[in-house]
Amino acid sequence: MRTLAYAAAVVALLIGAPVxxxxxxxxxxxxxxxxxxxxxxGVDVSVLNFDDRLLLHNTSxxxxxxxxxxxxxxxxxQLLADGTVQVNTNSEAYYLNEDRLGETSVPKNLGxxxxxxxxxxxxxxxxxxxxxxxxxKGDPPGLKDKSVKxxxxxxxxxxxxxxxxGAITGTLTWVPLDEGGLPLAAIFAFAALLIALSIxxxxxxxxxxxxDGGDGGTTRExxxxxxx
Numbered sequence: 001m002r003t004l005a006y007a008a009a010v011v012a013l014l015i016g017a018p019v020x021x022x023x024x025x026x027x028x029x030x031x032x033x034x035x036x037x038x039x040x041x042g043v044d045v046s047v048l049n050f051d052d053r054l055l056l057h058n059t060s061x062x063x064x065x066x067x068x069x070x071x072x073x074x075x076x077x078q079l080l081a082d083g084t085v086q087v088n089t090n091s092e093a094y095y096l097n098e099d100r101l102g103e104t105s106v107p108k109n110l111g112x113x114x115x116x117x118x119x120x121x122x123x124x125x126x127x128x129x130x131x132x133x134x135x136x137k138g139d140p141p142g143l144k145d146k147s148v149k150x151x152x153x154x155x156x157x158x159x160x161x162x163x164x165x166g167a168i169t170g171t172l173t174w175v176p177l178d179e180g181g182l183p184l185a186a187i188f189a190f191a192a193l194l195i196a197l198s199i200x201x202x203x204x205x206x207x208x209x210x211x212d213g214g215d216g217g218t219t220r221e222x223x224x225x226x227x228x
Contacts, residue, residue: 025052025100029152030173031132036159037166045168048126051133052100054157054168055126062162068093069130073158075114083123088114097128101135131155132170143174150174 031051036043042060047053058064058079067073068091076093078086087094090111098104119125132155134140140152150173157168 025050025133027177028146028174029134030175031155031170032173033168033170035167035169037169038161038164040161043161047132047170051172052128053126054129054132055124056168057124059123060161063160065160066125066127067158067160069096077125077127078116079123079125083121085119085122085125086116087119089117090115096130100128100133101137102128102130129157131157132172134172140174146174147176149176 025048027050029051031047033045033047033054036045040060040062042058043062043064044057046055048055056064056066056079061081063081064079065075066077066079068076068088070092074091075088076091076097077088078084080086090113092106092110095104095106096102134152139146142152143150152172152174155170155172159166159168
């Protein structure tokens with residue numbers, strides 16, 4: 001039973017790996033926050049997983065509003081003074097920010113007034129902001145040599161703090177990587193091998209238990225099982 005549980009755990013990790021990788025960003029890029037204005041203690045912004053998402057944490061006691069991609073921009077999300085986090089479902093960004101490449105369809109005829117949906121009371125909000133990472137599926141036009149660290153762009157996200165206009169600003173940089181690490185395919189192949197071996201050991205143990213009246217099999221087979 002212990003072996004079966006182990007195999008199930010490995011299967012779960014293997015299945016979950018693609019989901020986790022979908023939120024790892026692109027390790028070749030580094031998106032970095034350089035400033036938040038107006039500057040206010042308790043308003044902190046960081047980048048998660050290289051360039052994947054922005055995380056805003058508001059403990060300032062003031063309302064913070066993140067604005068969307070429209071011109072002029074509309075409210076997209078709010079982190080209120082009391083910790084309430086809410087998003088505007090009438091903002092296109094609510095839909096576009098569902099995935100990294102902004103490929104989620106946007107409903108037609110969205111209302112002009114904010115329609116707020118409460119998410120939590122955690123004072124924390126993270127989102128795919130497409131201004132802070134490279135959106136193209138190909139290489140950026142300014143990237144001439146992939147072996148050289150290259151600044152791709154400066155970016156900014158408009159915000160309001162206590163009604164005052166401001167911005168989260170940052171930079172996006174291409175970073176060459178050491179390609180000598182273990183390939184992802186090899187990791188998956190090794191995980192699959194562990195699963196196969198675990199299941200094989202479990203089946204041997206069960207068959208021996210059935211054939212020998214539950215004595216657990218030969219000493220050698222017990223050693224194999226215990227080794228796993």
